[in-house]
Each structure stands twice: as structure tokens, then as C-alpha cells.
Amino acid sequence: MVVELDPRLLEILACPSPDHAPLRPGTQDDPGADVLTCTACGRRFPVVDGVPVLLLDEAQPATDDAGDDRADDATGADGSPGEK
Structure with a gap:
């Protein structure tokens, strides 16, 4: 069952990793998935x-095609955090 999250909540949620990037609902392959990517x-x-x-411990790892999910300037070519 797909759960709709309040759009205002989505505006303030961020990944708990050190770069604190925004989250988006679903995945690239399944926009209706019950996950935030x-x-x-x-x-x-x-x-x-x-x-x-x-929780980082509860997160599912990035998929091989996660490069399409990433913000263009969020990581460098070597996968390290990009400059902001």
C-alpha cells in the first residue's frame, strides 16, 4: 500500500548522512514504493x-542505477561529496 506523505514534511526531511541531501518519495523504478530515496x-x-x-542502519543501500537518482552536483566523479 502506497502511503502519501504530507508535502510540507517532504520539504524539511533530509538524508541523515553527513551531506544531508533532500529525499524524494519512491524510487526511480517504482515511484509508488514505500521508501524515501x-x-x-x-x-x-x-x-x-x-x-x-x-536511520542509516535501517536504510537500504543504493542500487547500481542510483546514479540516475542523484543530484547532478551532489557527488564528484569518484563518488566523493561534491563542493557546494
Whole structure:
């Protein structure tokens, strides 16, 4: 079941990794998935009963195609955080 999150909540949520990138609902392959995907690192955070679980230990790793999910300037060519 796809859970709709309040758009205002999505505006303030960020990945708990050190770069604190914005999150977007779903994945590139499944926009209706019950996860929030980091726009920088590609980690996927589950949404359980409408509550985002923003713990790095609970996150699913980025998929091989996560490069398409990342913000253009969020990481360098070597995968290290880009300059902002």
C-alpha cells in the first residue's frame, strides 16, 4: 500500500548522512514504493505505517542505477561529496 506523505514534511526531511541531501518519495523504478530515496547517496529509507524510518542502519543501500537518482552536483566523479 502506497502511503502519501504530507508535502510540507517532504520539504524539511533530509538524508541523515553527513551531506544531508533532500529525499524524494519512491524510487526511480517504482515511484509508488514505500521508501524515501536520498537524492545524493541513493540510500532508500523505508516508510512504515506512514512514518519515515530515517536511520542509516535501517536504510537500504543504493542500487547500481542510483546514479540516475542523484543530484547532478551532489557527488564528484569518484563518488566523493561534491563542493557546494
